[in-house]
Amino acid sequence: MSIIKFPKDMKWGTATASYQIEGAAFEDGRGLSIWDTFSHTPGKVKNGDNGDVACDSYHRYEEDIELIKDLGINIYRFSVSWPRIYPNGTGKINQKGIEFYHKFIDKLLENGIEPMCTLYHWDLPQALQDKGGWANRETIEAFVNYAETMFKEFNGKIKYWITLNEPWCVSFLSNYIGTHAPGNQDLQLATDISHHLLIAHGKTVSKFRELNIEGEIGYAPNTTWLEPFSDKQEDIDACHREIGHYVEWFMDPVFKGEYPQFMLDWFRKKGVRLHIQDGDLESINQPIDFLGINYYTGYIARYKENSGLFDFEYIKMGYERTEIDWPVYPEGFYKVLTYINNRYGNIPIYITENGACYNDEPINGKIKDKKRIKYLKQHLVALSRAIESGVNIKGYLLWSLMDNFEWAEGYSKRFGIVHVDYDTLKRTKKDSFYWYKKLVGNNWFEF
Numbered sequence: 001m002s003i004i005k006f007p008k009d010m011k012w013g014t015a016t017a018s019y020q021i022e023g024a025a026f027e028d029g030r031g032l033s034i035w036d037t038f039s040h041t042p043g044k045v046k047n048g049d050n051g052d053v054a055c056d057s058y059h060r061y062e063e064d065i066e067l068i069k070d071l072g073i074n075i076y077r078f079s080v081s082w083p084r085i086y087p088n089g090t091g092k093i094n095q096k097g098i099e100f101y102h103k104f105i106d107k108l109l110e111n112g113i114e115p116m117c118t119l120y121h122w123d124l125p126q127a128l129q130d131k132g133g134w135a136n137r138e139t140i141e142a143f144v145n146y147a148e149t150m151f152k153e154f155n156g157k158i159k160y161w162i163t164l165n166e167p168w169c170v171s172f173l174s175n176y177i178g179t180h181a182p183g184n185q186d187l188q189l190a191t192d193i194s195h196h197l198l199i200a201h202g203k204t205v206s207k208f209r210e211l212n213i214e215g216e217i218g219y220a221p222n223t224t225w226l227e228p229f230s231d232k233q234e235d236i237d238a239c240h241r242e243i244g245h246y247v248e249w250f251m252d253p254v255f256k257g258e259y260p261q262f263m264l265d266w267f268r269k270k271g272v273r274l275h276i277q278d279g280d281l282e283s284i285n286q287p288i289d290f291l292g293i294n295y296y297t298g299y300i301a302r303y304k305e306n307s308g309l310f311d312f313e314y315i316k317m318g319y320e321r322t323e324i325d326w327p328v329y330p331e332g333f334y335k336v337l338t339y340i341n342n343r344y345g346n347i348p349i350y351i352t353e354n355g356a357c358y359n360d361e362p363i364n365g366k367i368k369d370k371k372r373i374k375y376l377k378q379h380l381v382a383l384s385r386a387i388e389s390g391v392n393i394k395g396y397l398l399w400s401l402m403d404n405f406e407w408a409e410g411y412s413k414r415f416g417i418v419h420v421d422y423d424t425l426k427r428t429k430k431d432s433f434y435w436y437k438k439l440v441g442n443n444w445f446e447f
């Protein structure tokens with residue numbers, strides 16, 4: 001048994017997102033988002049589930065904040081539903097939406113919990129999608145305008161701002177693989193969208209600086225790690241392409257003001273070219289205050305000709321898998337963090353998401369989610385190693401506070417440390433909740 005201890009000023013939190021927990025999809029003037037449309041389209045989401053009610057946090061936020069308070073965390077990451085603020089994406093503001101977030105944020109602050117606000121966690125107003133969505137550069141301006149409204153309204157209340165959650169998912173997963181809203185399958189389109197998202201991010205950061213908003217701003221790309229099966233160059237290169245699709249593609253433009261050449265070359269081979277206009281890279285390349293990192297899984301992989309977009313295959317190495325079938329690969333967490341630190345310098349990092357899907361149900365009122373605790377311990381050991389190696393980790397936000405609408409998987413996959421009964425909406429703390437509470441209180445845990 002050993003003790004894993006964290007730096008004194010380490011922040012501990014949990015994370016959620018608006019469409020996954022709020023519900024109240026048609027209330028108080030909220031407009032429709034692409035996830036309303038997608039989830040109501042037969043065949044898109046498992047069991048035909050949708051976020052109409054979700055965890056009903058829009059009505060139960062006080063109860064949820066009680067849970068957060070009990071957990072003892074000092075930071076809570078949530079996202080704002082853009083169509084609650086601008087039902088049509090731009091134009092008229094919906095005052096009720098603004099009021100809701102004021103009530104909610106005030107309650108967090110009253111309880112000594114620092115809000116970390118994500119401006120875009122995937123619920124694009126449908127009205128903007130109808131005009132092309134992120135493929136249309138007008139959406140960039142609409143986003144910056146929405147962000148400006150939020151900055152002015154909540155200046156001084158929100159200290160940590162995140163522009164985008166997981167731009168890889170918004171572009172490639174949603175517009176090339178097509179399993180997330182809006183569900184397109186077009187590589188050129190997805191690539192254009194990835195570029196537009198980065199411009200939207202950069203312009204929002206500039207707006208934040210121009211308005212002199214208090215606090216810090218960053219974004220939260222998702223990461224993974226692929227360890228080459230052998231030291232053959234072709235295996236190393238194949239793994240590098242897949243890592244590069246998450247890391248270099250979405251971070252080089254932000255930190256270095258350029259796209260990685262090896263990825264541009266690869267995309268060109270696939271018949272895709274990037275439409276960069278004058279000034280785009282300058283817009284993207286804005287200094288940020290912190291980087292949010294989401295990490296869940298990684299793989300061992302090797303080169304395989306004509307296999308998928310990047311010519312690699314995963315190797316089954318006997319790793320445990322969570323119930324969403326993702327390998328438990330904590331070593332990848334350490335590796336990707338040190339890789340990012342080496343490549344981009346010692347930028348402050350918040351782990352804005354990390355967690356595991358296990359579907360344990362209550363037995364006699366108790367939820368013994370041992371495997372989740374094991375997963376968390378393993379990843380926190382990896383995180384502690386990264387800190388020891390000099391990675392500038394400021395905080396860790398566990399995904400997720402509670403079970404919620406898991407996108408294309410609907411309610412069939414549970415990531416929470418609080419169980420939600422979707423018939424009664426009753427919340428029940430899992431064993432992992434109590435385990436995390438102890439860690440947060442001590443700032444260390446036993447491994």
Ligand code: BGC
Nearest residue numbers: 017165166222353399406415
């Ligand atoms: C997303 C979350 C999601 C989680 C688990 C991340 O990709 O940001 O919204 O629930 O992973 O799939």
